[in-house]
Amino acid sequence: xxxxxxxxxxxxTDGNLDYKQKKHHLAYIAESxxxxxxxxxxxxEALSEKVICDLFEGSAPYRxxxxxxxxxxxLIRGIKYLELDPPTDxxxxxxxxxxxxxxxxxITGYSVxxxxxxxxxxxxxxxxxxxxxxxxxxxFWRYIDRCLPDAFVHANIGPEDNIIARSILKIEREFxxxxxxxxxxxxxxxxxxxxxxxxxxxxxxxxxxHIANHKMTAADFKGNYGVVSCYNxxxxxxxxxxxxxxxxxxxxxxxxxxLETFFxxxxxxxxxxxxxxxxxxxxxxxxxxxxxxxxxxAQEGIIKLENFSAMFGFYGLAECVNLLMKNNGQDYPxxxxxxxxxxxxxxLEEMKKLVDSRQLPxxxxxxxxxxxxxxxxxxxxxxxxxxxxxxxxxxxDIYSHINTVAPHHHLFNGGIxxxxxxxxxxxxxxxxxxxxxxxxxxxxxxxxxxxxxxSEFIRITGYLVRRSDLKEFREEGSRYGSTLFAxxxxxxxxxxxxxxxxxxxxxxxxxxx
Amino acid sequence: MRExxxxxxxxxxxxxxxxxxxxxxxxxxxxxxxxxxxxxSHTIGLCNYCEICATACPTQSLAIDKEKKQIxxxxxxxxxxxxxxxxxxxxxxxxxxxMSVNDLIxxxxxxxxxxxxxxxSGGEVMLQAKFLExxxxxxxxxxxxxxxxxxxxxxxxxxxxxxxxxxxxxDGFMIDIKAYSPDIHKQITGFSNxxxxxxIHYLNLKGKLKELRxxxxxxxxxxxxxxKKITDLMKRLSPEVKKVLIKMRKHGIREKYNFLNExxxxxxxxxxxxxxxxxxxxxxx
Numbered sequence: 045x046x047x048x049x050x051x052x053x054x055x056x057t058d059g060n061l062d063y064k065q066k067k068h069h070l071a072y073i074a075e076s077x078x079x080x081x082x083x084x085x086x087x088x089e090a091l092s093e094k095v096i097c098d099l100f101e102g103s104a105p106y107r108x109x110x111x112x113x114x115x116x117x118x119l120i121r122g123i124k125y126l127e128l129d130p131p132t133d134x135x136x137x138x139x140x141x142x143x144x145x146x147x148x149x150x151i152t153g154y155s156v157x158x159x160x161x162x163x164x165x166x167x168x169x170x171x172x173x174x175x176x177x178x179x180x181x182x183x184f185w186r187y188i189d190r191c192l193p194d195a196f197v198h199a200n201i202g203p204e205d206n207i208i209a210r211s212i213l214k215i216e217r218e219f220x221x222x223x224x225x226x227x228x229x230x231x232x233x234x235x236x237x238x239x240x241x242x243x244x245x246x247x248x249x250x251x252x253x254h255i256a257n258h259k260m261t262a263a264d265f266k267g268n269y270g271v272v273s274c275y276n277x278x279x280x281x282x283x284x285x286x287x288x289x290x291x292x293x294x295x296x297x298x299x300x301x302x303l304e305t306f307f308x309x310x311x312x313x314x315x316x317x318x319x320x321x322x323x324x325x326x327x328x329x330x331x332x333x334x335x336x337x338x339x340x341x342a343q344e345g346i347i348k349l350e351n352f353s354a355m356f357g358f359y360g361l362a363e364c365v366n367l368l369m370k371n372n373g374q375d376y377p378x379x380x381x382x383x384x385x386x387x388x389x390x391x392l393e394e395m396k397k398l399v400d401s402r403q404l405p406x407x408x409x410x411x412x413x414x415x416x417x418x419x420x421x422x423x424x425x426x427x428x429x430x431x432x433x434x435x436x437x438x439x440x441d442i443y444s445h446i447n448t449v450a451p452h453h454h455l456f457n458g459g460i461x462x463x464x465x466x467x468x469x470x471x472x473x474x475x476x477x478x479x480x481x482x483x484x485x486x487x488x489x490x491x492x493x494x495x496x497x498x499s500e501f502i503r504i505t506g507y508l509v510r511r512s513d514l515k516e517f518r519e520e521g522s523r524y525g526s527t528l529f530a531x532x533x534x535x536x537x538x539x540x541x542x543x544x545x546x547x548x549x550x551x552x553x554x555x556x557x
Numbered sequence: 558m559r560e561x562x563x564x565x566x567x568x569x570x571x572x573x574x575x576x577x578x579x580x581x582x583x584x585x586x587x588x589x590x591x592x593x594x595x596x597x598s599h600t601i602g603l604c605n606y607c608e609i610c611a612t613a614c615p616t617q618s619l620a621i622d623k624e625k626k627q628i629x630x631x632x633x634x635x636x637x638x639x640x641x642x643x644x645x646x647x648x649x650x651x652x653x654x655x656m657s658v659n660d661l662i663x664x665x666x667x668x669x670x671x672x673x674x675x676x677x678s679g680g681e682v683m684l685q686a687k688f689l690e691x692x693x694x695x696x697x698x699x700x701x702x703x704x705x706x707x708x709x710x711x712x713x714x715x716x717x718x719x720x721x722x723x724x725x726x727x728d729g730f731m732i733d734i735k736a737y738s739p740d741i742h743k744q745i746t747g748f749s750n751x752x753x754x755x756x757i758h759y760l761n762l763k764g765k766l767k768e769l770r771x772x773x774x775x776x777x778x779x780x781x782x783x784x785k786k787i788t789d790l791m792k793r794l795s796p797e798v799k800k801v802l803i804k805m806r807k808h809g810i811r812e813k814y815n816f817l818n819e820x821x822x823x824x825x826x827x828x829x830x831x832x833x834x835x836x837x838x839x840x841x842x
Binding site for chain 1: 570571573574577578579580667668670671672673
C-alpha cells in the first residue's frame, strides 16, 4: 500500500503531466492493484522479463485494446446512450462524430480509430461548395488534434477519389498537425493517380498518410476493415481485445541448442505461451469485466463481440535471425544476405502456422484465430528492431529492400510496416514515388510508408512527432502523450539516423509510475 | 538479327532526375564532345589498353591483357581511389562493360514493376544509334516492357540519319545547348555546333524534343549576344518543350579546368532575369 501511495504521489506532483495525463496514470496505478489474469508461472515470468510484452495494457483489462466502431451504422441509427439522433447534414454529422470519438475507449484513453472519414461524410455533402467543405473540415481537424492529442488516433481515406479525401490532404499539408495519423487505402482499380499523387505530396510535407494495399488487406476481412494506431488492420464494428507481442531477440538469446531445436522447441513453446496470455486477457475482459454486456457501444450494436479477435505480435526478427545465423556458423545479417532472409521467412511462416493452429475464444472475426501482426515497436525497444523490419541504417537499396520484405507481407492479416527513405530531390518528381508504391504492391506489399530526410515530422514507430515538440518536451513537457514515448524512442533507437518522424503514446508513460 | 554490343559505363536502377517518374538510366561509354565541365570525363574515351592505369594503381587491382584486349579488375583489393580514372590519357575507364541487348533487357526486367521507363544517356548515346534501335525494338516487342517510356539524353551532335534510326521507338529527347555561337561552343566543348542546332530544330519539328537545357558557364555563354540568340532559338521551339537553365557545377571536373567559376545563386538569378527580360521563362535546376 505504501508503494501505491508513493506512486500516486509521484504522479500528482509531476509537473510534466497535465491534468488529464495524471488521471490516466492514476487509473493505471489503480488497475495494477488487481491480480494479472490467470496464466502459468512460466508465462508470468516471461511477462516480467519482457520476453512476452503486453505493451502496458494493464493487469486487469476493462476495455479492448483496439475498438473500431461501426461509425456508419451509428450515423444511420443514432446513439441512445449519448442522446444523439441521426445527423441530417454535414455540420450535424461532424458534430455527431466529434462527440462519439470522445466516448470510445482504448488503452491510451483516446480512440485509435476515427473511421473512413470520407466515406462517412460523403452522404452529407449535399450542395455544399468545395470551399464550404474545406472550411468545415478544417475546424473538425483542429478539434481532433486538440481534443484527442494522441498520435495513435488514426483516420482512413480512400480508396475512391473524392472531395473529402482531397480536402483532408490539403488541410494536412496546411495544418501540419501530428494528430490524426492517416492512411490512404489504395486500389489500382479505384484510386486515381491524381489522388495518390496528392497523398505523396502530403507525405512530403507531413510524413503521412501511409499507403495501404486495399485489395490485399480487404481480402483478409469478412466485412469492412480499418487501419488504426500503428499499421494495425482490424475489422470495423469490432477490433482487437488485446495485442501481446513476443520478443524474438530474447527467445533466441535464451535458446540453447541448434537451429532445428529452435524450430522444434523454443519457438513453439513461447508462441503458445503468448497465446495463453492472449486467451487469459480476453477471458478476463469478456467474462469477468463483462465489457460486451455493459458498454453502450456493444449494447447499441456499434461494436459486436463477433467482430473481435486478438492480435499476436512479435518484434526483433532481425536480431533473432542474426544470432541464429551466427550460432550456425554463418555470420550474415538479415536484410543483406539471402540465407539470412530465408531464415527470417521460415521463422515467420512457422509462427503463422502456430498462431493459426490455436483456436481461441472470442476471436470469431478471424474464425477463432488471432490476427498475426508485425509490431512496429515502442520506446523501450533498445536492442530490438521493430517487427520484421530490417534494422535502421542497414537497409539495402530500395528494390532489394522491397524484394526482401514483400514476400512475407501476405502473412500479416493484422498488419505490417516497413519504412522507406527518400532524398529531398524526390520532391521534384512525385511520380517516381507513385511508380515505386505501385511496384511494391505488385510485389505483394501490404503497406507502404515513406519519409523524407530532414522533415519537421519524425516517424517513430508508426506514429509521428514534430521535432520541435520533442525539443520542447525535453525542456518542459508536451501536450501530446506520445511525445514522451517518442523522446524515449529517439534516445534509444537511432531513429534520428533514419530520417524518421515522431508521434505519441501513453503505453510507456503509464507504466512509469 | 546480328547481336550488337555496346560499351556501358554504368546503370542506375532508380533515378528521379532523368525524366518523369522513377527511371532506369543506362550510361553509354564514349562521347564526341569534350566539355570543360564534364563531370564524368572518364566516359568520354575508349580504352586503348595502354596499361597506364594498371601501372598507376596503388593496390595493383588492375591487370590488362593487350592481346586479348581484356581488363581484369580485383574488386576485393580495389579501394575505389579513382587513380586509374585520373591518369587515363584517353579520358576513359577500365570499368565499362560490353553488353548485349539481351543483357540490358534482363537488367530492365528485374525492376520493370518499379519504373515508368528508361533513359539512355552518356557519353554520347546517339553514337550507338544502331544498338539503340535494336534495344528499343526489343523493349517495344516485349509484352512486359512495351509500356515503358523511352527517353534519350543526348548532346545532339549527330547527323539526321541517326535520329531517324530511333525516332519511331522513342518518347522524347532531352538535348543540351552549350552555346549558340560556334566559337564559344568550340571553347566549351572542343567542337563546333552546327549539327546540334540542326538536331534541335529537327527533333522539335518531329514533336519529340521534350527538354532543351542550357548549362550556364559564367564569362563563356552569358554575353548579351549569346543570351539573345539562345532566347530567339528557344522561342521558336514548341511551347511544349521544357526549357531549363542548369548551373555549371565543378564537382568531379578535371583538374585542368579548375579555373572555371561556378555561378553563385545570385548570378543564376541574374542570368535568369536577363532571359526573362528577353521574353523567356526558364526553369532552374
